[in-house]
Amino acid sequence: MSTLVESPPVQIPPPRTKLRTLPIDQTRGIQAVYALICTEATLFLCMFGAYYYLGNNKDRWAIETPPELVYPFVLLAILLSSSAVIHWGEKQVEKGRYGASRAALWFTVLLGLLFLALQGMEYASEWGRLTPDTDSYGSIFYTITTLHAAHVIAGLLLLAYVGFLPHYGFARRSPHMPYQVAARYWHFVDFVWVFIVGLLYVIPHFLVHGHVH
Amino acid sequence: MAETAVASQLTELWETPKTLCGWLGTVDHKELGIRYLVTAFLFLIVGGVESLLVRIQLTHSNMNFLSPEGYNQMYTMHGVTMIFWYAAPILSGFAIYLIPLMIGARDLAFPRLNAFTYWTFLFSGILLYISPFFHQAPHAGWFAYVPYTLTEYSPGVGMDYYALSLILLGISTTGAAINFVVTIFRFRAPGMAISRMPLFAYSTLTISCVIVFAMPALTAACIFLELDRHWGTHFFGIAGGGSTFLWQQLFWFFGHPWVYVIFLPATGMISLIIPAFSRRPVVGYAWIAISTILTGLVGFGVWLHHMFTVGMSDIAMSIFSAGSMTISVFTSIQVLAWLATIWKGRPVATTSMYYAVGSVVMLVIGGLSGVFTGIIPVDWQVHNTYYVVAHIHYVLVGSNVFPVFAGFYFWLPKMTGRMMSEKLGKLSFWVMFIGFNVGFFPMHIIGLMGMPRRIFTYPAGLGFDKWNMVITIGAFVLGVGILISIINLFVSLRSGKLAGPNPWNADGLEWLTDSPPPPYDFEHIPLVASRHPLWDDYDNLDDPDDDRVLDGGRLTTITTWLDAEPIGVATIPEDSLLPLVMSLTLLGFFLAYQFHALWIALALIILTFLAGCAWMWPHTEKEVL
Numbered sequence: 001m002s003t004l005v006e007s008p009p010v011q012i013p014p015p016r017t018k019l020r021t022l023p024i025d026q027t028r029g030i031q032a033v034y035a036l037i038c039t040e041a042t043l044f045l046c047m048f049g050a051y052y053y054l055g056n057n058k059d060r061w062a063i064e065t066p067p068e069l070v071y072p073f074v075l076l077a078i079l080l081s082s083s084a085v086i087h088w089g090e091k092q093v094e095k096g097r098y099g100a101s102r103a104a105l106w107f108t109v110l111l112g113l114l115f116l117a118l119q120g121m122e123y124a125s126e127w128g129r130l131t132p133d134t135d136s137y138g139s140i141f142y143t144i145t146t147l148h149a150a151h152v153i154a155g156l157l158l159l160a161y162v163g164f165l166p167h168y169g170f171a172r173r174s175p176h177m178p179y180q181v182a183a184r185y186w187h188f189v190d191f192v193w194v195f196i197v198g199l200l201y202v203i204p205h206f207l208v209h210g211h212v213h
Numbered sequence: 214m215a216e217t218a219v220a221s222q223l224t225e226l227w228e229t230p231k232t233l234c235g236w237l238g239t240v241d242h243k244e245l246g247i248r249y250l251v252t253a254f255l256f257l258i259v260g261g262v263e264s265l266l267v268r269i270q271l272t273h274s275n276m277n278f279l280s281p282e283g284y285n286q287m288y289t290m291h292g293v294t295m296i297f298w299y300a301a302p303i304l305s306g307f308a309i310y311l312i313p314l315m316i317g318a319r320d321l322a323f324p325r326l327n328a329f330t331y332w333t334f335l336f337s338g339i340l341l342y343i344s345p346f347f348h349q350a351p352h353a354g355w356f357a358y359v360p361y362t363l364t365e366y367s368p369g370v371g372m373d374y375y376a377l378s379l380i381l382l383g384i385s386t387t388g389a390a391i392n393f394v395v396t397i398f399r400f401r402a403p404g405m406a407i408s409r410m411p412l413f414a415y416s417t418l419t420i421s422c423v424i425v426f427a428m429p430a431l432t433a434a435c436i437f438l439e440l441d442r443h444w445g446t447h448f449f450g451i452a453g454g455g456s457t458f459l460w461q462q463l464f465w466f467f468g469h470p471w472v473y474v475i476f477l478p479a480t481g482m483i484s485l486i487i488p489a490f491s492r493r494p495v496v497g498y499a500w501i502a503i504s505t506i507l508t509g510l511v512g513f514g515v516w517l518h519h520m521f522t523v524g525m526s527d528i529a530m531s532i533f534s535a536g537s538m539t540i541s542v543f544t545s546i547q548v549l550a551w552l553a554t555i556w557k558g559r560p561v562a563t564t565s566m567y568y569a570v571g572s573v574v575m576l577v578i579g580g581l582s583g584v585f586t587g588i589i590p591v592d593w594q595v596h597n598t599y600y601v602v603a604h605i606h607y608v609l610v611g612s613n614v615f616p617v618f619a620g621f622y623f624w625l626p627k628m629t630g631r632m633m634s635e636k637l638g639k640l641s642f643w644v645m646f647i648g649f650n651v652g653f654f655p656m657h658i659i660g661l662m663g664m665p666r667r668i669f670t671y672p673a674g675l676g677f678d679k680w681n682m683v684i685t686i687g688a689f690v691l692g693v694g695i696l697i698s699i700i701n702l703f704v705s706l707r708s709g710k711l712a713g714p715n716p717w718n719a720d721g722l723e724w725l726t727d728s729p730p731p732p733y734d735f736e737h738i739p740l741v742a743s744r745h746p747l748w749d750d751y752d753n754l755d756d757p758d759d760d761r762v763l764d765g766g767r768l769t770t771i772t773t774w775l776d777a778e779p780i781g782v783a784t785i786p787e788d789s790l791l792p793l794v795m796s797l798t799l800l801g802f803f804l805a806y807q808f809h810a811l812w813i814a815l816a817l818i819i820l821t822f823l824a825g826c827a828w829m830w831p832h833t834e835k836e837v838l
């Protein structure tokens with residue numbers, strides 16, 4: 001092969017850090033879970049988009065009676081407090097108090113199970129007037145909430161896995177910090193519920209009242 | 214290079230045993246990259262054979278080679294296979310093999326995830342190809358518009374396999390994308406600041422981000438389709454208050470960015486190949502990098518241009534039409550930069566360079582016909598004619614198949630350690646180039662004459678016969694051209710001349726190490742002092758006290774994401790069978806669902822979770838640091 005056309009490019013040699021003494025990196029797992037959260041959030045965005053797309057050309061978006069408000073707010077309270085608990089647990093992991101963090105984790109799991117049970121009751125109470133095959137509103141309503149429930153289950157499984165880890169696996173296993181990763185995911189699942197409550201439950205009530213016909 | 218003590222220590226740590234378990238459980242990015250390439254290439258051949266069968270049917274008016282239903286299944290399988298199981302995965306294959314080498318790392322950030330995504334990619338393809346055995350392959354085109362795909366009109370299982378295998382492929386693709394993002398941000402060798410990154414890494418990074426945000430739309434669409442087909446929901450059926458356009462919106466919100474997923478990494482490869490053979494740094498590095506990123510971004514804002522004929526507000530159409538035009542500006546910037554590089558350099562006419570330049574030519578033709586279709590009145594005219602088929606093939610073959618061949622001729626010596634024959638290579642190029650143009654250029658003409666796409670035959674006397682004959686011949690010639698390159702590969706594997714580390718005298722880090730690279734990629738983690746590490750006169754491997762050997766385990770460096778200053782070392786996990794087990798159970802889940810064995814499906818999804826737990830489980834206290 002012939003030689004280069006130009007003289008060699010500009011060079012700025014990097015500083016010579018000693019690699020041997022550098023710490024083991026554990027942040028990759030967290031970064032990956034953030035990326036995962038990005039796609040999952042987009043999945044929910046698509047679902048919300050579909051909700052509005054299906055609704056926008058209907059006169060009354062099938063909401064003669066908007067969904068009950070009591071259940072979703074109780075559920076919201078449960079999820080938000082579970083987020084607080086697991087956050088406290090994370091702090092304990094940093095301090096090395098593994099017993100306390102394990103307790104926090106299992107308590108979060110309990111709250112999650114309570115959430116699922118209550119959501120089941122909510123479905124039971126809605127079922128009489130609305131099912132997925134009533135119309136497109138029923139389809140998208142149940143699909144979004146069930147997809148969220150599936151994420152709750154996934155989050156619970158993750159938490160349970162961490163709950164069974166031996167102490168030493170809690171904070172440190174390169175490249176992951178399993179406790180933090182599971183907790184991040186759980187925060188995300190809780191956060192989605194905030195949007196669901198806003199978009200699927202609260203706003204329809206305003207729309208009903210705002211409707212002049 | 215003689216085997217030093219250091220090297221044998223590293224080999225000990227990194228080598229995969231040559232046993233069946235080793236083969237199934239390997240997490241080596243080079244091994245998996247090659248598997249990706251081979252698998253995706255097989256899909257190219259399968260899809261190619263399907264397209265040839267389609268062409269045989271169209272050679273004459275009123276042929277009976279395929280039944281109408283068989284024809285529909287054939288072109289659908291062709292489109293689906295090519296778009297989803299060939300075009301994107303083959304580029305992932307290059308990226309998986311090359312990215313760690315290019316950025317001076319020893320593996321991807323999540324090697325086991327890499328194994329998992331390979332197996333799920335393979336299994337999703339197998340899942341798709343189960344349906345032809347029931348003679349009920351998907352038959353609704355690669356974008357599967359509703360309501361035709363609902364059970365009333367498509368009662369067979371074909372559309373279910375379409376939806377399920379795409380969901381499975383989506384899992385695989387998203388996993389690979391996340392892997393690339395973290396790898397490219399964190400694993401670059403010390404000194405490889407973001408402004409020194411090879412352009413291929415830029416395009417891979419861009420499309421990985423695109424995948425993260427685009428894939429869910431397809432997943433959502435496929436979930437809705439499955440629910441509508443089997444669970445009585447009303448997303449798409451008008452009667453139940455659904456909307457058929459919902460599918461189109463979701464599909465194209467995913468689909469148009471996906472076009473760039475297929476296209477950008479290929480341009481990234483060209484941006485490395487053309488400078489290497491023009492013997493000078495690429496012109497306008499920053500321009501290319503920025504237009505790559507902008508293409509990815511703006512790609513999210515043009516999806517409605519696939520739907521100009523459905524009727525929508527003028528303002529929406531104008532915005533989306535303008536967006537489509539903007540993208541062609543970014544592509545033009547890249548094309549002009551390549552031409553300037555050739556112009557100002559001293560080009561060497563190798564096979565790889567032939568393919569690269571050939572692809573630019575076709576890209577320009579495809580881009581021009583694309584600008585036409587981006588203009589709304591023209592689109593109304595040519596919509597659903599062979600003009601569109603010509604356009605997509607100029608773009609896809611020009612921006613994917615030819616660059617992929619350029620990439621093969623450029624990097625295969627690195628992968629196999631042996632050179633390919635230039636003579637056969639150039640022959641293959643000319644046969645492919647001529648075959649392609651003979652086969653596809655006339656499609657513009659018959660398209661404008663009014664020949665519709667996706668119609669299994671046409672009456673005599675419309676003036677289509679003559680051109681269709683030419684097209685079919687061209688398609689076969691193209692196939693022969695591809696065959697010549699395959700033969701070339703096998704000849705080179707047997708008796709090619711040894712390549713040595715840097716046969717092309719190119720500039721990237723991947724040419725610093727042996728061909729094929731040792732299991733640990735680099736004996737010393739390289740230091741990078743410029744954008745063209747092998748063309749400057751800085752010694753990347755200078756490491757007097759063996760500080761950068763990192764042989765205390767399977768280790769590589771972690772650097773900051775902009776300046777690439779080393780801040781840590783990363784441990785790389787060992788080989789494991791669990792990723793394979795996990796993707797098998799996942800495949801089982803989809804199959805069980807398809808056969809309505811819901812309890813088995815539930816059991817399998819639990820097994821998938823347990824396999825994941827076993828995969829992640831910390832085994833010894835030693836892993837605590």
Ligand code: HEM
Pocket residue numbers: 261264265267268288289291292293295296300353354355356602605606609610613614666667668688691692
């Ligand atoms: C081996 C050379 C190829 C030949 C001869 C060929 C031929 C054809 C033909 C004749 C059609 C139109 C069928 C019809 O509408 O009646 C078609 C459609 C299509 N091809 Fe190809 N093709 C080739 C390669 C490719 C490649 C490499 C890609 C993608 C990377 C591709 C993607 C598509 C797509 C997406 C469609 C549209 C399918 C649909 O209408 O749903 N083709 N091809």
